[in-house]
Amino acid sequence: MILDRISTEPFDTATAALLGRITLAETSGHWFHRQGDELRTYRDTTFDVKKIACSPGTAGNICSLTSRSKLPVGYAKLKCAATLPGEPDRDAPQPQKIYGLREFLGDGIGRALATLLLLSAPRARPLIWLDVLWQNERAIGFDTPFVFIAIADRTYTIGVQRYIFYAMARPLP
Numbered sequence: 357m358i359l360d361r362i363s364t365e366p367f368d369t370a371t372a373a374l375l376g377r378i379t380l381a382e383t384s385g386h387w388f389h390r391q392g393d394e395l396r397t398y399r400d401t402t403f404d405v406k407k408i409a410c411s412p413g414t415a416g417n418i419c420s421l422t423s424r425s426k427l428p429v430g431y432a433k434l435k436c437a438a439t440l441p442g443e444p445d446r447d448a449p450q451p452q453k454i455y456g457l458r459e460f461l462g463d464g465i466g467r468a469l470a471t472l473l474l475l476s477a478p479r480a481r482p483l484i485w486l487d488v489l490w491q492n493e494r495a496i497g498f499d500t501p502f503v504f505i506a507i508a509d510r511t512y513t514i515g516v517q518r519y520i521f522y523a524m525a526r527p528l529p
Contacts, residue, residue, distance in 0.1 A: 369405050371428045373403045373404065375421075376455055379458070380399055382458040387492075388517070394515030398514050418477075419433045420433075424465075431469075432472065433453040434450070434477060435451075436449050440485060441507065441510055448481040449481065456469075485504075485526075486524055505524060506522045510522075510523050
């Protein structure tokens with residue numbers, strides 16, 4: 357896989373919002389089978405251009421886009437200080453989004469974005485953590501080369517459905 361660009365600057369929030377909406381529907385939409393319009397509402401809220409525009413400058417968050425043949429194909433976001441599950445007085449960097457268009461899954465986009473986030477994470481804390489939907493075997497398998505281990509279960513409600521996520525952590529490189 358040849359990426360012609362993986363960068364945090366300049367960050368095009370409209371492109372990131374569109375990539376987020378598309379990739380969520382492509383890769384996770386089937387888990388929202390009882391949602392109906394609630395999936396659209398969730399995507400409208402989570403991937404609102406104004407909301408995403410605030411992310412790069414918020415408390416040192418790092419956002420990145422990657423492209424192939426000059427077309428945007430992936431988006432990632434690292435929250436530099438997120439409260440660790442079960443430890444309200446302790447925070448650590450958290451990759452909140454690592455998305456690639458379905459057509460390009462398996463081409464190394466996620467790995468390239470994850471590597472950028474790991475190397476960009478502030479070293480003030482000894483570890484980095486993320487949430488993964490327990491049913492999302494592809495994402496859990498993706499994390500395997502990076503040696504994340506489960507540290508807690510977390511429950512989120514989206515619309516009328518409840519979802520269980522694994523909070524997973526690893527030492528920073």
